[in-house]
Amino acid sequence: MGISGDIVIRLLETVPPHKIHKIYMDNLFSSYNLAVALKDNGFIMSGIIRSNRLLGCHLVDDKILKKKKRGSLDYKVDSNNNIIICKWFDNKSVITISSFMGINPTSRTKRWSVSEKSFINVEIPAIIQDYNAGMGGxxxxxxxxxxxxxxxxxxxxxxxxxxxxxxxxxxxxxxxxxxxxxxxxxxxxxxxxxxxxxxxxxxxxxxxxxxxxxxxxxxxxxxxxx
Structure with missing residues (x-):
């Protein structure tokens, strides 16, 4: 798991497994291997993940997403472990990983547009909404x-x-x-x-x-x- 992943595993030793606990983490801790290990131990997780921890999961390049409108995304699903990795572009690209939340349902959120000098509607996937709501303190x-x-x-x-x-x-x-x-x-x-x-x-x-x-x-x- 690496040092950061081992920290998460150690902290969860006091939490009862298989009770549908949702674990949220930032990119310092999250990784694909950790998501699989947590699921095997009865925990589901969601978090921001670094691009060098995708283990060969190839997503669309940032430049391509930037050419599209804000709210564009690309994602891949590991059907064996039911884990999704999603890259979503707002002001910049954000990569998320989750073992329980997918892309749908999508919704719209307000974002300030510098070029248009007004608020615009940006489509946001469910995996991002869930992380924003659960990232905690x-x-x-x-x-x-x-x-x-x-x-x-x-x-x-x-x-x-x-x-x-x-x-x-x-x-x-x-x-x-x-x-x-x-x-x-x-x-x-x-x-x-x-x-x-x-x-x-x-x-x-x-x-x-x-x-x-x-x-x-x-x-x-x-x-x-x-």
Missing amino acids: VNLHMLIELYSDIKWKRFYMRIFFHLLDSCVMNSWLLYRCHIKQKDDKYISLLSFKARIIKRLMMVGKENYGKEGKHNLKIEKKRKEIE
């Missing part, structure tokens, strides 16, 4: 890098602040899920971090707005009751 967690540009000379400081950023990122993701359930509009990650910083700067200060004064009154009443 690993890819989202990479958003940490958006606002973590500080260079630390001491490695342990980098580890410490990365852990803090991870806590903030997980908090924002949970907050976003909660707001979506309420059909409300959530604030951006940058605004979320700015609010946390502002709150931390307010700690110990009495004059920091109506909300802060209200909280201080509640705290004083709590102490009086105690």
Whole structure:
């Protein structure tokens, strides 16, 4: 399986097999051999796969897909193991592999067209839709890098602040899920971090707005009751 594939196998040792668990992964981990091994162990998977891990599966060249309209694709199916590999072209080509999801049903999604300067409809296969819906928090967690540009000379400081950023990122993701359930509009990650910083700067200060004064009154009443 290679190092990355062995990691997936090791992590799944604690997960009960043959319970129709869907495993999603990015191109660091996914490979054809891993998809076959997971299926033999009772797991189904979907992921982005690198072109050098296709084991002789030849797909249409990127230049040919680029000449066609956005949303064009090419795919091959291993009928023995029921595994599909699909190359889909949007702004660039993306290769996906799945042991349970195929091309159909296709749907349409909105994409911005630079040439037409407007949104256009782009056909998207089911295998891509499923991966986008199930890729989970690993890819989202990479958003940490958006606002973590500080260079630390001491490695342990980098580890410490990365852990803090991870806590903030997980908090924002949970907050976003909660707001979506309420059909409300959530604030951006940058605004979320700015609010946390502002709150931390307010700690110990009495004059920091109506909300802060209200909280201080509640705290004083709590102490009086105690």
